[in-house]
Amino acid sequence: MKNCYPSAINVMESLRTHIVELVNLPESEEPLISAYLDLLENEDYLRSKLSHWAKTARSTQSSDQRAAFDAALIDVEEAIRGEWPDEVRSAAVFSRRGTNPFLLVVPFSVSLDLHFTATSVPAIFPLVQLKDRFHRFVVVIITEAVSRIFEVTLGSVSEEFLTRRPELSERLGREWGREHFHQKKRENDRRFISDQVTIITTLMAKRGLNHLILAGNSRNVAPLREALPKHIGSRLVGEIRKSPIKGDTSLVLEEAIDKFIEAESAESRDTVTRLNEQIRVGALAVVGVEQSRDAIIGGYAAELVISEELHEPDREDLTRLATARNLDIEVCEGDDLLTLHGGVGCLLRYRPSYLPDGTE
DSSP states (O other): OOOOOOOSOOOHHHHHHHHHHTTOOOOSSSSSSEEEEESSSSSHHHHHHHHHHHHHHHHHHHTHHHHHHHHHHHHHHHHHOOOOOTOOEEEEEEEEEEESSSEEEEEEEEEEOEEEESSOOOHHHHHHHHHHHHEEEEEEEEOOSSEEEEEETTEEEEEEEEEEEOGGGGGTTTTTHHHHHHHHHHHHHHHHHHHHHHHHHHHHHTTTOOEEEEOOOHHHHHHHHHSOOOHHHHEEEEEEEEOBBBBBHHHHHHHHHHHHHHHHHHHHHHHHHHHHHHHHHOSSSEESHHHHHHHHTTEEEEEEETTTTTTHHHHHHHHHHHHHHOEEEEEEEEEEEHHHSEEEEEEEOOOOOTTTTTTT
């Protein structure tokens, strides 16, 4: 059995790897418990909720399955009792006992809703939703003296880069005249901006980061924004008119995460609008559970657009199919347009000739 407690939590590559592993996990006659734990809740509360669910879930298992179910339940109870680091706020536990045992425990520093299932395959939608909602992004906090460039992953800072503006004021009058001083200052300002652009460009290219947020007063932010290459500037999703207080960047980063979530929501709305427009003209989209399933299996789907309010079995099935085929998945919340279409649809790579025009 595999018990996975990552030393560096909230790494997007690890999350992607876990999702693929769970999708490819062979089914078994023994039940597999998927438990999503909100570790900010009281331990007694979590154990009570687990016990209440387990009593009902156990009654649906056959007599041959109950021993394996009970053994898997112990793994979830151990995770609830576990001594987690302070930065861990939730955990996902996947446990199956019996002839084909499997155990995977993954901690997160973002919250997950409490959720339990016991089926033949793991419940992966909450992980897919997390991956869609908290992609990595870059935050640049600029002050007069320094620029701090943060890579944020799943809501936590995973790496920081620092550039400093050279100090010249003490040389004015002692070594340089005023004109020479201003010339040197312009050169150093350009170098300061250039260094930031180089780090941002390299970071976003190597790590596959698609979003950028700038923070600081407009006097410091504007020169950097104007110096960004076009392909990087197009990824700028927000600016924050706030600077660190006594060097503390935490409040700025918190606002940056909120800004990023707003941008993600706007992107979801744009995707649903695009889906709706394609449906309206009978072009590169289909809607509905069966139509979406056919598009994914048939190989002509480009992206799955799915509501978190969709009926759970359908939601899990479509998410699993799309993940297995490495399709993009856009998760939407409370979107009226998508609800009108039954809660799910697919944008298409092409429209097969045998599909009728329109949405019938």
